Amino acid sequence: MGLPSHAPTPAILVLEDGRVFRGDSYGATGETFGEAVFNTGMTGYQETLTDPSYHRQIVTMTAPHIGNTGVNDEDPESSRIWVAGYVVRDPARVPSSWRSRRSLDDELRAQGVVGISGVDTRALTRHLRERGAMRAGISTVETDAEALLARVRASGAMAGAELSGEVSTDAAYVVPARPGPWGEAKRFTVVALDLGIKTMTPARMAERGIEVHVLPATASIEDVLAVEPDGLFFSNGPGDPAATTGQVALLQDALGRGLPYFGICFGNQLFGRALGFGTYKLVYGHRGINQPVMDRTTGKVEVTAHNHGFAVDAPLDRDTETPYGVASVSHVCLNDDVVEGLELRDAAGALRAFSVQYHPEAAAGPHDAAYLFDRFCDLMEGRA
Known part of the structure; x- marks a missing residue:
């Protein structure tokens, strides 16, 4: 050449x-x-x-x-x-x-x-x-x-922009589960709401025995329940989370029904809003593949991949009572203390739902946070 x-x-x-x-x-x-x-x-x-x-x-x-x-x-x-x-x-x-x-x-x-x-x-x-x-x-x-x-x-500004509908799939599709050490190919069925989903995300779930039903951003709770899923997932995506209302309402309905939930990036911001927290625009955002984040549930530090210009405004020093359980900040960025993850537990302390702001599928990037997909499997098995 x-x-x-x-x-x-x-x-x-x-x-x-x-x-x-x-x-x-x-x-x-x-x-x-x-x-x-x-x-x-x-x-x-x-x-x-x-x-x-x-x-x-x-x-x-x-x-x-x-x-x-x-x-x-x-x-x-x-x-x-x-x-x-x-x-x-x-x-x-x-x-x-x-x-x-x-x-x-x-x-x-x-x-x-x-x-x-x-x-x-x-x-x-x-x-x-x-x-x-x-x-x-x-x-x-x-x-x-x-x-x-x-x-x-x-030209248009990013603040106030609702963009997930512009990048989402037009029609539902299925990413089949892959066989693994557990024997059978399929262990769980998950609905993934496509708010701008990356190819690697359902692939990471499929290799853990999850059959992923990817639905458009406009899907209703009835569409979700029709799949009879073991869990619900919200993907990454563009735009201002404060401008998004339909998906927040869907998530609140799902949480009220006790459906296990996992969210990434935009899915973390919408989880925060569903729990009653606000969101705000970062000055210049986090975009790269070398951001240090602490998992406060384990004390371990992960090198992670980021792409976000907005963040959740949740307290780092205390738990928050919500209509769905007790919410807390599970992950924090060590560079600037930005909220990088949330979790929701019931009164007995059992995990019900969680999310992270960064990208555990990490292509290209570090794989330190790949365990979060296993945590989702544990949640759906009721062992988290």
Whole structure:
């Protein structure tokens, strides 16, 4: 595979507060808008791009060299790239991996994703850390920064956005259980509400003998109960949890019926709201694969993968009585004390439901938190 034959096109990145970065087009030409965020992972760019949680976000990679292993057909977390735009410093000229099928630049172009390269991503990241995540625009067709800034400020904000319906499946589907050391293939049946689910999540459940029925974000409690599940799962997803009401009501109904529950990321935030806690927007969020989190139920520290711009506002120093049981913070980020997990127990102390803010399926990323899928199995067996 030779060097790219096309000449680079000048591109411009403008932030909502007026900061301007200039570089070269990377991927498709055109213009795009979204919330500017940064990801600290040194690997896993393909999984990041195809994570539906990044819908309507312009992602800056802090690692300076991106695209060196190209793009393959095995690692995507969904059927398409979801980021609104992509910002890199030094893109690989030629991909080098036996698994590579095409370059990242070609894949971005094929899927119409507008990006920019040659940007001082360290300066951009420091700016976002100081000023916070904000709206931004990338353009290869506009050279006037002030004109682009006006369109950035007219674009939609992430706060108040309800986006799970835009990334969810249109129709229900089933991921079959896989045989394991327990003998039979199927141990449990779980309904997974797709709020932006990643491919690896039902795969992690299937390899533990769980038959996963993935339902659209608009599913009702009647749809859930029709499956006769042993447990309910809420996935990761984009948007503001405070703007989501239907799924919260569904979860409250399920908790009232005693259905075991496990949530990841957006599923943690909605669990918090179902329990009566508020949520709030983080200044610049957690996005990367090296975040230290303590499991307060075991005292162990895990290195974890994150992608969230909102968090649950729950007390770290006390339990909270709810209509469904006693709620408490089970996990906390050691960098900034952000709530990273919740659990719900009955009056006797038995676990009824739990969630984490980070990603225990971790592709690409650490596998320290994979035990949480086993905890879900234990919960459904009544042994948690």
